[in-house]
Amino acid sequence: MSEYKLEEWFLNWLRDTYDAPERMEKTLVGNVFGHPKFEDGSKIETSPIREIDGKRIHTQNGDVYLLGEIKPDYLRWLTEEGIVYDEKNPIAMKKSPLEMNMAEGVPRE
Numbered sequence: 001m002s003e004y005k006l007e008e009w010f011l012n013w014l015r016d017t018y019d020a021p022e023r024m025e026k027t028l029v030g031n032v033f034g035h036p037k038f039e040d041g042s043k044i045e046t047s048p049i050r051e052i053d054g055k056r057i058h059t060q061n062g063d064v065y066l067l068g069e070i071k072p073d074y075l076r077w078l079t080e081e082g083i084v085y086d087e088k089n090p091i092a093m094k095k096s097p098l099e100m101n102m103a104e105g106v107p108r109e
Contacts, residue, residue: 003056003064005033010074011091012045025049026091028057028065052091067091 009030025048033040051058055067
């Protein structure tokens, strides 16, 4: 498992017209550093996010990204939308209602 630094990042939603919003995959877009496939500072989009551990983001392909500075425009948008940015835990992923119910042991539709 490799870890790379991601600067000037923002969260991106992969949209499928037929999926409910809570089922959309999330990726990160930003400038990567320390990745063997990209020149330092290259703008990339990660594979879908699978696990979040504070500022360490684990993606579908097994890479781990350490979040640096958030993109200022994205931070401004979060603020305008009333979304509180937590620097220690910058990304919050919500589970779908079905996943939450299953975690509680209550199968509901």
